[in-house]
Amino acid sequence: MKINPKNGIDKLLFGMKQNDVIALYGKPNRNYKDEDDNVIFAYNTLKMRLTFYQEEEMKLGYIVASSPDLELFGNTIIGKKISDVKKDLTTKGITKFTQEDFDTFENYFNEDNWFILQTEFDEVVKFEIGAIINAKDEFDWKFGKK
DSSP states (O other): OEEETTTEETTOOTTOOHHHHHHHHOSOSEEEEOTTSOEEEEETTTTEEEEEEGGGTTEEEEEEEOOTTOEETTEEOTTSBHHHHHHHHHTTTOOOOEEEEETTEEEEEETTTTEEEEEETTEEEEEEEEOOBOTTSSBOOOTTOO
């Protein structure tokens, strides 16, 4: 599954509604609301959790994924050493990361592309990506744009 920085993952585009996603992947294995009344879809086989923002007309705004099939610029990332993934990203001009530590996990956040590489024991275990906020401080929705 191809990660499309600033846009989404695979066929998922930020700004899609729940019905658009169901048309692509079928009904989710789990469907629930979080503490902010956002709707969460969880797909077991895709190893993805999708968040539809309640305050944004229930548009897809955030994706958490851990499938070993995830590819970023043609390279798989899950299970790889963070040093190797960062080295590959450097060739694409992605060099700035803010690092946070939680117990055995580290998060490497790239604000320009609004994604997080989460590692445990020096290996990438999870990838998170969110919709970009533009200069007008609004979400830059990709779905439905020409």
